[in-house]
Structures are given as structure tokens and as C-alpha cells.
Amino acid sequence: MNVLESDLKEDGRADLTLRLSNSLSELKRIVDALYAMKERYSLSERDFLTARLCAEEVFTNIVRHGFFEGDGREVYLRIEADADSIRMHFQDNGKPFDPLATSPTRKKETLETALAGGRGISLIRAYAQELRYAYQEGYNSLSLTIRRELRRA
Amino acid sequence: MEMSVEDFPNKVKCIALEGALDTEGASTIEIKMAAIAGHNDFIVIDMSKVAYLASLGISVLIRNAQAVKRRGGAFVICSPTAFVDDVLRKMVIQTIIPIFQTKEEAMSAVTTA
Secondary structure: OOEEEEEEOOOOOEEEEEEEEOOHHHHHHHHHHHHHHHHHHOOOHHHHHHHHHHHHHHHHHHHHHOOOOOOOOEEEEEEEEOOOEEEEEEEEOOOOOOHHHOOOOOOOOOOOOOOOOOOHHHHHHHHOOEEEEEEEOOEEEEEEEEEOOOOOO | OEEEEEEEOOOEEEEEEEEEEOHHHHHHHHHHHHHHHOOOOEEEEEEEEEEEEOHHHHHHHHHHHHHHHHOOOEEEEEOOOHHHHHHHHHOOHHHOOOEEOOHHHHHHHHOOO
């Protein structure tokens, strides 16, 4: 999996950091990392799928819009989990791109008028409870928090 | 992502998907589904074995539904799993592509749409 860091803290928090190249083939490593966290830290299937969806949509946006193809740049992803939430922090040195600058509302669509694409950011907004973007010192930084579903005791 | 096709009466084709309809899965089925949607007017997409859906998967569904609709046909989804159903409804896809909870309902609806 080529994880830079993976640790379970004394207070039960877990975190993991991945260094990814700007290629969609890296999505498999992200899914593998999330699956490893699911297994080790008892994420529910729903929490796992929600985190996978947000990670896939953010990473796909970065690769497709943030880089010139084959320029060899990298993306860092840090994933943290505790009993209440999963947090993901993406950092890349691609072109400045604030995904949160897009309008959060979509026009009412019919099958005839619907655009086939462009739902990635809408999905992130729908599933993440907190989203923060900053561009500092040449790096895009996007953080998002997913609230974990309540588990029965 | 696996895809199988079954013929039903009244020229209905049921396309059963299995696996994750993610970025990779969408690219795996896109051409195969387009070939079927390009020549058949009544299509049911069975999503009972699709555990995960991402935006590029939604794109494939919309593009094929539009192709069928342009010829006056009907394209519907049936039996989405819980997470896939949630993704579809959060994106309000049910107002674009009808979603049915059972295959029987979808089969009945697709020929009367």
C-alpha cells in the first residue's frame, strides 16, 4: 500500500498518510487504505463507502483538473478516524482550484436537459459535513469531515 | 465491474451490473452498455448487486438513458442497494431516470412509459 505513516493513537484515534501520483490508477491504493482502516478500526460498511465516495470524487477532481497530464506531481492524503468522524486532508501542488467555489445548487433537470457529468462536487457536499479549502505556498489544501453513523451498543 | 444481459418479453433487455460502479467500473462498462442502449428501446438496469456508485457511474447511466429516450424508448433502474439508492436520491436522479425497488415493477413500467 506504500503508506507513509499508519498509527493507532492511545486515545483510539487512527491515522494514515498516503503519497499518490497524479494518476487515476491510484484510486485503488486509496480504496485499499480505507479498507485497511475499516478492518482495523471497525468502520461500518456505510462509513467506509461514504469515505470512499468522498475520497474518489476529490482525488478524481484533482487529477483531472489540477494537473497537466504526466507532469509527475504528487498528491498527499491523510486520513484520520475516531469514534465520531472520519477526516480526510488532501494536499497537492497542482493548479489552484477551489472546488467549493462552485455553486452548491443545481438547476432542476429533466432527462433531456441533464448534463451527464459534473456531479462529483455535489456528491462531496452531500456526504461531507465540513469542507474547507485553502491555497497556501503553492499548495491546494482540502479538508473534509464525515460524521460516522451511530452504532447500536 | 461485471455486466450481463438478459432478454425478456416485449423486447425488454435487462442489464444486470455487479461490483462497484466507480471510475474504473464506469469505464469498463461504458462501451458495452452504449452498444446495447444504441439498439434497444426498453432497458432495465438491475443494480441489486452494485454496492457502490460514484459520479462517473451516474454519468454512464444518464448518457445511456438519454440515448434511449431520444429514440422514444424507456430506460429505468431497479433494485438499488441501500448505499446506491442513497447516492441516486441525493443527486435527485429519480427525477431523470425512474427508479423501482423491484425488477417486476421496473419490467412492467418500462414498456408502458
